[in-house]
Amino acid sequence: NAGVMQNPRHLVRRRGQEARLRCSPMKGHSHVYWYRQLPEEGLKFMVYLQKENIIDESGMPKERFSAEFPKEGPSILRIQQVVRGDSAAYFCASSRERNADTQYFGPGTRLTVL
């Protein structure tokens, strides 16, 4: 049973470009969570999605950031017009149920904005 997959593992973008981060949850998991880890900080919750629905986006920046989890395919975290402050590690986690005992984490995508 494959774990949570994230790609790319490393992404370099110039200021003003778009970044797309992908997350494939574990088989049988329909709940996806995105977290961001800024340098020298702990992981911070961004958004929680179920298939085709955003359940909680209270941690998402108000502008430039969006997330989706379509019926088919991976969950996508999209950052438009990236700025240097977006440089961080972005982690995805998945769970089988909403109140799951635990969330299983992917390896993360490290975004560097030049």
Next chain:
Amino acid sequence: AQSVSQHNHHVILSEAASLELGCNYSYGGTVNLFWYVQYPGQHLQLLLKYFSGDPLVKGIKGFEAEFIKSKFSFNLRKPSVQWSDTAEYFCAVSPFGNEKLTFGTGTRLTIIP
């Protein structure tokens, strides 16, 4: 909003030494508590979790943690560390019934052979 504090940023120990990593949280209601570990080059893995019941929780690889409600603490312990325990350790909390995890800044543990 909840918050998590891990006061030890970097801990260096010799093999066979005993370990205790501090974790304090701030939240007024019932919480679920977790310790995650990230080995070099690997992704976050769950070490142990507390939901209810016995406040002394045992996890994988000989780790345990004790939930002390009056102190809002959930410290991680291991009686005798090994070189392979070198990793970064994160404490996390979620409000009961809520999926949103809040993590501490992590503690880097280095074990000297």
